Amino acid sequence: MSVNKVILIGNVGQDPEVRHLDKDVAVANFSLATSESYTAKNGEKVTTTEWHNIVVWRGLAKVVEQYVHKGDKLYIEGRIRTRTWDDKDGNKRYTTEIYADNLEMLTPRGQAAVGQQVSAPSNQQAESVNEPDFSSSEEDDLPF
Numbered sequence: 561m562s563v564n565k566v567i568l569i570g571n572v573g574q575d576p577e578v579r580h581l582d583k584d585v586a587v588a589n590f591s592l593a594t595s596e597s598y599t600a601k602n603g604e605k606v607t608t609t610e611w612h613n614i615v616v617w618r619g620l621a622k623v624v625e626q627y628v629h630k631g632d633k634l635y636i637e638g639r640i641r642t643r644t645w646d647d648k649d650g651n652k653r654y655t656t657e658i659y660a661d662n663l664e665m666l667t668p669r670g671q672a673a674v675g676q677q678v679s680a681p682s683n684q685q686a687e688s689v690n691e692p693d694f695s696s697s698e699e700d701d702l703p704f
Contacts, residue, residue, distance in 0.1 A: 565639065571633050576625060578621060578625040586625065588625060590628070592658075593610070595607055620661070627665060634665060635666055636662070637663070638662070642656045
């Protein structure tokens with residue numbers, strides 16, 4: 561048995577980029593920042609930020625297109641995927657993305673309510689597009 565599950569709470573880095581593919585299949589891409597803070601040995605507060613590339617498909621992408629904006633706080637559940645490609649110079653390139661299948665809008669904005677949950681319908685199957693088939697801040701006192 562194996563599990564590939566990611567849960568993130570963070571802030572959207574820029575307005576989502578949404579594309580509409582064949583048969584009105586939508587895909588949205590955006591970055592999400594998560595931050596961790598802790599107090600170092602010398603008493604200094606240290607914050608580190610990690611940026612995540614988020615990919616959302618179909619109906620959930622259409623919701624993201626309408627309601628998600630730069631700065632919004634989101635709760636996201638999804639899976640980690642790594643893509644590879646060759647750049648124009650023939651070098652192998654990699655990117656790691658989170659394919660979201662559930663999100664909650666934690667920032668009230670427009671018609672979105674705090675804690676509004678949006679999920680991708682579980683009965684949607686991949687069509688003839690390049691979508692993968694998925695069927696098969698609190699401070700911590702660290703001791704150093």
